[in-house]
Amino acid sequence: MAAPCSRGTLPLVLITLSAAYLTYSALLSSHSFLPLTSASFPGATACRRLAAGTGGGVGERGGRRAFHTAVTASDSVYNTWQCRVMYYWFKKAREADGADMGGFTRILHSGKPDEFVDEIPTFVADPLPAGTDQGYIVLNRPWAFVQWLQKADIQEEYILMAEPDHIIVKPIPNLSRDGRSAAFPFFYIEPKKYENVLRKFFPEYEGPITQIDPIGNSPVIVRKESLAKIAPTWMNISLAMKKDPEADKAFGWVLEMYAYAVSSGLHGVGNILHKEFMIQPPWDLEVGDAFIIHYTYGCDYDLKGKLTYGKIGEWRFDKRSYGNKPPPRNLPMPPNGVPQSVVTLVKMVNEATANIPNWESYAAE
Numbered sequence: 112m113a114a115p116c117s118r119g120t121l122p123l124v125l126i127t128l129s130a131a132y133l134t135y136s137a138l139l140s141s142h143s144f145l146p147l148t149s150a151s152f153p154g155a156t157a158c159r160r161l162a163a164g165t166g167g168g169v170g171e172r173g174g175r176r177a178f179h180t181a182v183t184a185s186d187s188v189y190n191t192w193q194c195r196v197m198y199y200w201f202k203k204a205r206e207a208d209g210a211d212m213g214g215f216t217r218i219l220h221s222g223k224p225d226e227f228v229d230e231i232p233t234f235v236a237d238p239l240p241a242g243t244d245q246g247y248i249v250l251n252r253p254w255a256f257v258q259w260l261q262k263a264d265i266q267e268e269y270i271l272m273a274e275p276d277h278i279i280v281k282p283i284p285n286l287s288r289d290g291r292s293a294a295f296p297f298f299y300i301e302p303k304k305y306e307n308v309l310r311k312f313f314p315e316y317e318g319p320i321t322q323i324d325p326i327g328n329s330p331v332i333v334r335k336e337s338l339a340k341i342a343p344t345w346m347n348i349s350l351a352m353k354k355d356p357e358a359d360k361a362f363g364w365v366l367e368m369y370a371y372a373v374s375s376g377l378h379g380v381g382n383i384l385h386k387e388f389m390i391q392p393p394w395d396l397e398v399g400d401a402f403i404i405h406y407t408y409g410c411d412y413d414l415k416g417k418l419t420y421g422k423i424g425e426w427r428f429d430k431r432s433y434g435n436k437p438p439p440r441n442l443p444m445p446p447n448g449v450p451q452s453v454v455t456l457v458k459m460v461n462e463a464t465a466n467i468p469n470w471e472s473y474a475a476e
Contacts, residue, residue, distance in 0.1 A: 176285045177213040178269035178332055181259065182277075183252045186221035192437035193275035193430065195470075198231045199463040200279045209282035213267040220255040230468075234259050245353055249367045252328070253346035260339045270338055272329045276430055277389070278404040278459050285332060286388070291381040292333040294326040295388040300368060301325065308361050312348050313373050322376040327368030330388050330403060337380045345374040393418055396450035404456050406430055416448020428457055437474045440464045 180201060184190040194217050205212040219225065220236045227233070236255040244250040256272075259265075269285055286293030302309055302323040313323060328345070349370040352358040362369045375382065389403035393410045409431065411424030418424075426445050432438075442461055445453055464470050 176211050176269070177267045178211055178271045178285050179214045179216065179265050179267040179335075180212065180271045180273055181216045181218055181256070182273050182275055183218045183220060183255045184275050185248060185251070186219060186223075186225045187434075188436060189430075189434045190275050191225070191227060192433065192473075194231060195227065195467055196460060196463040197273070197275055197277055197279075199467055200459060204279040204282045207282055211285040212283060214265075216259070216263070218255045218259050220251040234263055243350070247353060247364075247366070249364075250349050250353060252367060253342060253349050253370070256338070256342045257346055260335075260342055265335060268335055269332055270335055271332045272338075273403070274329050274405070276406050277330065278406065278456065279402060280398055280404055280455070280459070281402055283402045286383065286385055287332045287334070288383060290334070291383050292331050292337065292375070293385055293388070294324065294331045294382040296325045296384040296386060297327060297365075297368070298325075299365065300327065300372060302369075302372065305361055305369075308358050309369070309373060311355065311358065312351065312370075313376060317377060323372050324375065324382045324384065326372050326375070326382055326384070327365070328371035331371075331382070333380065337378065340378050341371070341374045341380060344377055345371050348373055390452055392452040392456055393420065393450060395452050398452055398455050404452065404459070406456055410445075410449075410453045410456070412445060412449050412453075414446050416446050428453070428460075437470070438464065439474060440470060 182194060182197060184194050198215060198217070201212070201215055215232050217231045217233045218236055219228075219233050220238050222235065222237050224233065224235050228235075236251075236258040238251050239254055269287060271283065302320050302325065306320045309320060309323065313320065333341070349367045352362060352366050352370055358369075359366065387400040387402070389405045390398060390401040391405045391408060393408060393412075395401075398404070406428075407430075409420070409427065409429030411419045411422060411427045411429070413419055414425045426443070426449075428442065428445075438460065440461070441464075442457055444457055
């Protein structure tokens, strides 16, 4: 595996990505990386106070093995209700002997605080300039991480990058080892299949294409210093891939995931692949040894408990059904015969919504 890129070699990588580099330079010229004051960052005082009060310091949470959980999100209703559920279960897991679980930050890339900064520890990041994401809002994720890593006071030495639609089902240990990150392998991230496209961003002199792991940026547990090096490259490559018609067509909605995998490889940060990191209903039938339920896919069943994927079921749970309004409390449970993973998912959503203050008043807005 290639040695990590030094400060001297990183510009060579960026030069090969001229279009992305120009965009990034424009962003740097219009956004300061100096710490924000309360005057320029209205939510700073409230957000930092909450983070300090609930984060769990490094010394309290297992010294240098503690990790900070970070979730990027927009201020949409869709992302917000998921973050509220996610944070509820994060706190439960950390309280249940989550020795390595330190602080938590929602990185809100809306450019302004919302009404939930007093409920969820939040860092407000600027969004990309209008039109830069070309309708692919996920491009804001690496840019938001760049800002957070530059400006925030992160006590832990490791970071878990998670997503709003993650539910933590049990305490997560620090799965990274020996300088390597811990990551979930995605079956649809196939570097070998797309080698010709990826060589535009991962030149042959960087090594074999197998140095690009089949991962996205989430879930990943990575050293903070490694992520600080990866994040600007991840941002550059995401922008460059989106500007490249061949890459954009090949990678589609997982483009930013490929960009992170490439960037990790460029910086020589290897990944230990943990299949048990998370499950994805309805395809994974049991929770088993998993730490996270990722509810990215819709769960559709008939009343006999048979999966009707691709067709709206007589019973369904699909996060996309709640794009403009949060799910109500006490969702109906699935019929008999539906896999345990789906039953657990609905139970956990229901427990969270039953216990999160002002859920129904928020849902009524």
